[in-house]
Amino acid sequence: MNAARLARRAFMLLGLPLILLAAWWVASAGSTSPFWPPLQTILETFPKTWTWDRIVSDVFPSLARLGIGYALAVIVGIVAGTAIGLMPRLRALSEPVLEFFRAVPPPVLVPIIALFAGYTGWLGKIVTIALGCLWPILLNTVEGVRGLEPVLTDTARSYHLSRWRRLVFVVLPGASPRIFTGARQALSIGVILMVISELFGANRGLGAAIVQFQRSFAIPQMWTGIILLGLIGVMLAAIFKVVESRMLAWYVGQRQIERGE
Amino acid sequence: MTTTPTAAPPAPRAARPRTRRSGRRNDAWLGVLGVLIVLAGAELLSRTGIVNPDFLPPVTEMYASLFQLLGEGSFWESLWLTVRGWAVGLAAAMALGVLVGFVIGSSRFLREFTNSTVEFLRPIPSVALIPLVVLMFGTKPASAFLLVLYAAFWQVLVQVLYGVADVDPVARDTARSYRFGPLRVARSVIYPTALPYIMTAFRLAAAVALILEITAELVIGVPGLGRDIGIAQSSGNVPETYALVIVVGLIGVAVNLFARFVERKALWWHPSVRSEVA
Structure with missing residues (x-):
């Protein structure tokens, strides 16, 4: 009985991915098309292409830039967002400007930042990632702080909680579901910008490597790069999910109770 | 419309519809003001040369x-x-x-x-x-x-x-x-x-x-x-x-x-x- 359930679970989890992989394998098996090399070739190329040296020289720097830029955006976004959210006047003053900056598609920042910082070093890339990630976090923090339950803030005030304690124990936790929403949007934008920022100028990095493969028509290598990038995206999303479910466990539980589940 | 010096964000939400509407109009003006401040600030930064005008030309x-x-x-x-x-x-x-x-x-x-x-x-x-x-x-x-x-x-x-x-x-x-x-x-x-x-x-x-x-x-x-x-x-x-x-x-x-x-x-x-x- 239990084994049967386990088997069903495994089938549900792995069934479709295996079918799709098998279909890809079979469909591309005898492929002579230069753009669609057999999956077998791609998988054989993978360990040869992404050696440890290459990972250290290309992948880690990319991820480090993403990490630094993203962390900067989270810190600045939450601090500025909380400040703006708590001050209605400041919010009214800054809202149209923030809406504009949010609406600018982040990749167009690249040419602008290239003017200031050049684009060969780390600085321009980190600034690009940080600026692109900032707006979703900032605006969602503002919304989260603004949408706090009035009963909560009133209670905190009538208990004469100090400003600092109110911030740490009422405002930030209350806003955290929205902050996480913003942080999740920012993460996918960050990954996009991590890749794009490496496509300008002479560069090293994961995105730059993939495009070099494509330009030199090293197609199986290019495919391994695409797969690696996909795996990194999946991995980052998984890490994010773990952090989120840890920190928002109270919120998820509350929602379940409200829905009567 | 007198504003009491409380830093209470929920206050406008609880207010009567009329005061809220005029509050909203005020907000709109503040928003316009914010845009103007940013434009003027960028213009000044560039004109005074604090930021190199080659990188940030004047807004005009x-x-x-x-x-x-x-x-x-x-x-x-x-x-x-x-x-x-x-x-x-x-x-x-x-x-x-x-x-x-x-x-x-x-x-x-x-x-x-x-x-x-x-x-x-x-x-x-x-x-x-x-x-x-x-x-x-x-x-x-x-x-x-x-x-x-x-x-x-x-x-x-x-x-x-x-x-x-x-x-x-x-x-x-x-x-x-x-x-x-x-x-x-x-x-x-x-x-x-x-x-x-x-x-x-x-x-x-x-x-x-x-x-x-x-x-x-x-x-x-x-x-x-x-x-x-x-x-x-x-x-x-x-x-x-x-x-x-x-x-x-x-x-x-x-x-x-x-x-x-x-x-x-x-x-x-x-x-x-x-x-x-x-």
Whole structure:
């Protein structure tokens, strides 16, 4: 009985991915098309292409830039967002400007930042990632702080909680579901910008490597790069999910109770 | 309207409608003021040379360049190509996402069976496909279309799946005891429940689609405003670079406003919209 359930679970989890992989394998098996090399070739190329040296020289720097830029955006976004959210006047003053900056598609920042910082070093890339990630976090923090339950803030005030304690124990936790929403949007934008920022100028990095493969028509290598990038995206999303479910466990539980589940 | 010196954010929400409306008008003026402050600040930074004017030209020069652009046919051509690419990709993603979402969402087996695949494919960054589309289509609009479609499709699909799963069990059982056919159930039970989610999907997908459309133009060279920005920057025409970035930003604002407008129109009956108006 239990084994049967386990088997069903495994089938549900792995069934479709295996079918799709098998279909890809079979469909591309005898492929002579230069753009669609057999999956077998791609998988054989993978360990040869992404050696440890290459990972250290290309992948880690990319991820480090993403990490630094993203962390900067989270810190600045939450601090500025909380400040703006708590001050209605400041919010009214800054809202149209923030809406504009949010609406600018982040990749167009690249040419602008290239003017200031050049684009060969780390600085321009980190600034690009940080600026692109900032707006979703900032605006969602503002919304989260603004949408706090009035009963909560009133209670905190009538208990004469100090400003600092109110911030740490009422405002930030209350806003955290929205902050996480913003942080999740920012993460996918960050990954996009991590890749794009490496496509300008002479560069090293994961995105730059993939495009070099494509330009030199090293197609199986290019495919391994695409797969690696996909795996990194999946991995980052998984890490994010773990952090989120840890920190928002109270919120998820509350929602379940409200829905009567 | 006297303002009491309390820093209480919930106060305006609890106020009477009339004071709220005048408060809203005040907010609008403050917003205009904020924009003016930023424009004037940028102008000053550049004119006084605090920021090198080669990097940040005065705002007035940006707008002069912008107005010059407005008189050029090639600018309107690029604008049209960008908006068209965005709209076509978004429409395709919406149609496909809603259709697939309804089919998968309505069957428990399909939902569980596809879950792991969706969760795996969704976070794959669409820019990973850039080299592939370049090989397949070069700088044709189809390159941008595929990137936009891939990025926006997952946004829509996931929201629709949530929406279909959110159907009230009582409503579903009621429909069943009235022996509604599957089409009737889809129309009068699932659709109204899923509509707010579809609208959220539309808003998110509209923004993502624009990002990817511009990215494709900038990085791959698909004709459109993004490519013009790249050309202006590499030819050293700084005011025009900024002018085009401003245009793209305004398109983004327009896209957001449009998405919110559609959401409000389609959901006029929904409590979340009605409570805002009342």
